[in-house]
Structures are given as structure tokens and as C-alpha cells.
Amino acid sequence: MVRPHPAPPTAVSWPHPVPPHPCGIALSPQSSTQSQISNHNPLLFDPYRPLPGAWDDYVDAHGDVRAHTAAVAAYLDRLGANAFRERQALADASFLQGGITFSVYSDHQGVEKIFPFDLIPRVITAAEWSTITAGLDQRIEALNAFLLDIYGAQRIVREGVVPRQLVESSKGFLPQIIGVRPPGDNYMVVSGIDLIRAPSGEFLVLEDNVRTPSGVSYVLENRTMMQQVMPDLCETVGLLPVQDYPLKLREALLAHSPRDPDASRLVVLTPGPFNAAYFEHGFLARSMGCELVQPQDLFVHKEIVYVKTTWGPQRVDVIYRRIDDDFIDPDVFRADSLLGVRGLVGAWARGNVTLGNALGNGVADDKATYPYVPDMIRFYLGQEPLIAQVPTWVCDRPDELAYVLAHLPELVVKAVDASGGYGMLIGPQASGAEVAEFARRLASNPRGYIAQPLIELSTSPTWIDGAVLPRRVDLRPFVVRGESCWVLPGGLSRVALKEGSYVVNSSQGGGSKDTWVLRHTDGGTP
């Protein structure tokens, strides 16, 4: 191999003893596999058996590769297991080297882990994606209208479409801010709507995250990684890019700044380096070209927010905040919060600072609000929902609670305000004691729970200890709403790495995959 530059004069091992740089790998899978194919380098997809009863991203019920994934599958097959293993190791080392991690804490001793990344991408056709985009756009508009209404005229409650008691009992509902209108009437600069794929292949909304959804940094880092370790494949397939997310987000945040956007100071507000998502907070600040601040860097004086700089206090106009409502201002919400900025809510209510996302969004993504979203779409937009959702029993309704209690072993029960895959019962996989425990919890706090049928989540081929096996996945597309709505093409695909698991959360052994939206409409349909 000819080096473009002379080797360094010393025996220094820069960068470090990690697997060779991507450029050093033979890029044609064909040439590297043919000599070894017979004994050492088995095909990746042979054999690959999808789970019965679940939709698989790559293979149909007859075991045939789907048209739109054929090119990717063929490439991976030609690459073979040995080369694939090498590239997977390269990606893992590179994530570690780059410190692309999330933090797991016990006793305040931070342990940084990499978010396991699977190199086999999910592939979504242009046609499927345009349906998803339209559906998300519609859903976000309805949810934003709902918040504007709930903190305003409350028409939807007065007309009986959504029960008043449900709204007022939501932990995310903030009566303190009734009458406040956020700049541009925009509550949801960023939302992450979790989608799953039913056995029919249809995408369904599983839950809404419209407070501070996280994970987008991994989407961008995963794509960068794929382009590094499988450059030839990325190039031939033709993907919609994801890398302009930070600029779209910046544009949306600045769209409703109280001052001229060009002269506005935008900051990302993080709880601090001990937060599990601190990597992402810094990533977004860096890629939006703005500053990352912690609560103690900000203060409010006469309803104006300032940041403490080496040149004295300077005004802040827009805050992309990654601190929950409860903790954001000890004067208004939790007085014991150490993460808050005193007076921030007052400055926001006066329109002197723009918060992304706005306050009070928790009432919209309460899991007990979720069953009413299709009705909101009809009520505010006069349209039928373009994406369906999972049938849901609200345990707060006595008749539905009775049904749920009678059918617990077949249902999935979720706490309305929990996330991360916690506070959840998967009936068909639970023990008798767990079912009994949930029956007790439901009876004592019915408002706290909803129930859904167990949906056979779709699967995607995943590299597990040297073999490719079907593992369940979900998808979190990110929607950015500024002057208009923009959906990041793809999103975060999380995969349950444990066999048989339905829980994809990173805190519970989940990994992630790159999600590819094909550029061309002729990519085939399922």
C-alpha cells in the first residue's frame, strides 16, 4: 500500500492501538470474500429466519428478501461475517475513542458506556416515509393546538371531547401558566414520536415525547459512523441526509426569538455533566454553534435572562432547555430544585426569553392523554389521522379498568408518567406475582396507568455474537417545528438486543441502528 505522506519519523503509535483506520480496509467486499467464502467467511444472511407473527424489515413471510432491502442485504452477504466483524469492531472502538457515550451513575461515580450500535441499517422507502412525514406533521399540529387551547380557552374540554378531570389530574399540567402564550404560539420546537411496526407492516404511533426528547445525537453519530465504515454502501444506496438537523433546530429556535434572530443569543441549558444525556447536550450546542450553559451560569434580573461571562452579564434570548419543567424554576415549581434558574418562568411569561420546548407540554404526552389524540386531530384540524395508533384502555374509566384487571396477563400496562421502559408490565411475559402487584397498583391509582394489547413489534436483522438474528425494534423520528414543520428523515431506531425482549431502551440493554430513508421512490414497496 502506498502512503500519501511519509510515515512519522518516530515509532509513535498515533492515534492509538485501535483497529486500522477505515481507509485501510479493502472496500470491495467481493474481492475479500471470494477467496475465503468456502470455509472461513460465511454469508451474513444464511440462514436468517424471521420470528413468526412479526413484520421483518428485510425478509417477508415466505423468507424472501424484500425488494427495497435487496441491495443492502446483497452487499452485506458479499461482505461476509469476517469483514463485518472487523467493521463492527472498528465502529465500537471509534465510538469509545470519540467518547460518544451515555452515563450510568451509581454513588455519583460516573461510568460512561457506549450505546451499542448495530451496523445493519434499517431501510425505509420513500413512499413509506412520505406517509409517516404527513402523519407526524398532522399529529404535531394537533398536539400544539391542544396545548394552546388547554392553556387558553379550553374549548376541547368545554365541548367534552377530552375530560376536564383528565387534563387537570395530569402531572404535566401546569395551572400556573394558564393565559401565557409562548412566542409564536409554538410549544413544540422538538418532538420525538415513537413508532412501531405492526405485523401487517403498518406504522403505528406508540407514544408521544413532546417535552425534552433525547437521542438525536446518536442518529447523527450513527450516520457518520456508517459513512466511515461502509462508505461504498452508503454511496450506492442513495439516502436522505440527516446531518442538517442542528441547523434546522437552530433556525426553529431562533424563529421566535424576542429580538432580531441575527442578534440573538441562543444557549443550550443542561442540568450538568452528571446528566445521562450530557454528551448530547454538548453535541447539540457544538453543532448549533452556540453555548452550553448550566443553571448556575444564568440569572434573571428585572425579568431578563442573563448569562455570566468573563466580560460580565450578557442577555440571553433563546434557551433550548434540557431540564424538566418541575426543576426549571424553584420560585414557581419545585422549591428544592438545585437545577433551576430563579425567575426564568417570569421572564418567559413576559415574552423576554423563548424556551424550546415551552413549559407545560407534559399534559400532551401524558400516556392517558394519548388515546384522545385522534379526536384532537379531528377536533382541531377537521381531518382523519394519517397514522394509526395502538388501542388503549384508560384505567381511570371504571369500565375499562374492570376489563384491564380481568385481562392483565395478556396486556401491556404502562405508568402514564414513566419512561425508559420502567414502570411497565408485559403481561404475557410476567410472573403471577408481578401481575398481582400491578393489579394492586391499578386498583389503588387507576389514573396512573393505561393498558394496551401486546403488539408483536417488528424485527430487524441484528448482529449478535457473530450471527445475524431477528431483534425487535422501534423508531423515534424527530420533528422540528419552527416557521414550519420538518421531520428528520429516519430517526433513532432502537433495538432490543436480548432475545425475546420487547424493551428497546438504552438503560435496559437496548442498542441502536442507523435508519435509512431511500431517496428514490422506485425503491420498491413492501
Next chain:
Amino acid sequence: MISRVAESCFWMCRYMERVESTARILAVNRAFVMTANLPASARWRPMVIAVGEEPSFLNGHGEAAMNDGAAVQHYLTWDKDCPVSILTSLKWARENARTIRETVSQEMWRSVNGFWLWLNGAEAQHLHQHHRHRFYEQILQYCQHFMGVCYGTMLREPPYDFMRIGFYAERAGQTARLLDVHRHMLGDTPRSAPAAEESLFWTAVLRSCSAYDMYLRRSRRTLSAESVFRFLVLEPVFPRAIRYALEQVRRLLQQVRPADNLTIGATSVAMATALVARIDGLRHAPLEDLHQTLTDIVDATAELCGAISSDFFNPTASLLSDPTAEADRSHPAP
């Protein structure tokens, strides 16, 4: 820039420079004690005293360990409880960098993170056990890589300036400590030790600062405490000399002040200016008490760092009392 971020820039580089000085001082002492004819009590004990950790080392390891080269090197390299060990300093350099990843360049982050993974990995252990010299050399290379990447990638703006203030402030103090090792090793006055050991020692000190060749180009005198001291303290163009490092701090402090409000940073600039003038004053004076002079420099540098902290990192109440007066000088953002 944000005060907290400025402080992290400053400390990240102080810790990184500390990693480098500790590696240098250990490497050079190892070479020195191999050739010098010294009593056991003068071989490794001075290292522990010079870094200011004598009480806690005695507490944890006992008197006998003070003369045990392996124990001292292990303590100053790997000990998690030793606040100046290479491992601890690197941990804090990296933690500061991690906290301000939006500010440091990606290459800088990868450099310090790669260094950290290496130091905690098998290769570093192997080198430390079997090729000690190579181990220290590798550490210096990682440190210099970090500084080089910093130089090559950062915008010439306040974050970069605060990083360099950290580098140079730490370096001034460390060079003073290194020179002062002499007293602990060979006695209070230069004339108390045999001439051969004297010359070996000063050669080693110069080498530890990569200063030997530079010294020969500058000075025609025989190697002596005074000539080495004059070079490593007073030389205005040698980058590891105290005079050079403090002049950089002074210049950079002037640079990070707002041009239209010279009350900001006034204390630290005045202090740095006085300190540089004081060192220049030594140029033509006879050198009497080297130890006292070095102690004064270490103390004055520490005071200067305190002033930098209150000037820039912890904006005082008076600055906060009338924010509107300051508010309109903001950089165009984002």
C-alpha cells in the same frame, strides 16, 4: 465567554501541563539516580517533597517508602488518591474537557480521551513495567499532541486564550518546583555537594525541560546552580522558562479583557505585570537565596491564579448589580 467555561478551559490545560511536568520530573530523576552517587535518602524522597505531597505520602505509605523508587514512582504515576499523580491529573484534564466538549475542538477531545483510554489500558501497563523510559516518552508525546491540536484547531478567541493562560501559569509554577528539587537532593547551597553530582544534576534538570541544547546555545558558563537558574528563570525566549511563561500569561490576560472596559481583569493584569518586572529585576542582581526566590515565585503565581479566578471566573457582585450596562456588548450570536 461564559465564566464557568473559561474556568474549565484554564483548568483543563493546567492539569494537562501538570501531567507533562510530573512525567518529565519522574523520567529525569530516574536517569539521574542511575548515574549519580547519592545516599538512598536523596534519591526519591525529594520528588515527593517537591510536589508538596510529603505528609499524605508518609501517611499512606510510611517513612521507608520515601526511599523506595518503585513506591514513589507508582504513587506519582498511578495513585488515585494522590492529587498530582499522572492518572489523577489526566482524569481531571479529561473531565474538564468533557464538560466543555462544545467548546474544545473535536480533535482536542479525541486527543485527551485517547490518552485517557491508553493510560488505563494494557499497553500503558506493559510499557510502565517493561519499558519505563518509553512509557514517559509516550506520555510526553500525548501531552504535546494535545497542545499541538489545540494550537492547530482552536479559534483565536477567549477560550483558546484561557487555555494558554492555564498552560503557562502551571508551567511557571512547575519549573520553579523542579529547580527547587535541588535543595532537597543536594543540600541548601550549591557548594555543599560534590562537583560531579552537581553537574550531573543540572544536566538532568535541563534535560527534563528539553533545555539542554538550548542552554548550551545561550550560555557559555560552566553548569552551575546559578547559570541554570538564570536560564530557566530569566530567559525571555525559552518556552519553559518562568519569565517566558509569565510574560505569556500577562499578554494573554490583556488580550481577554474587553477593550472598552479595562476595569475587568485589572487586578490580575497588574499582578502579572508586577511579577514579570520582579523577575526581570533579578537579572542584574546577585542570586543569594535561590530557594527563597523560587518559593516567592511559586507563591506569587498561585496568588495570580487566585486573581484570575476572581476577575474572570467568579464575576463579583458589582458586575451583577447593573446588568443592563453590560448587556449590549454581547457578541453577535449564536
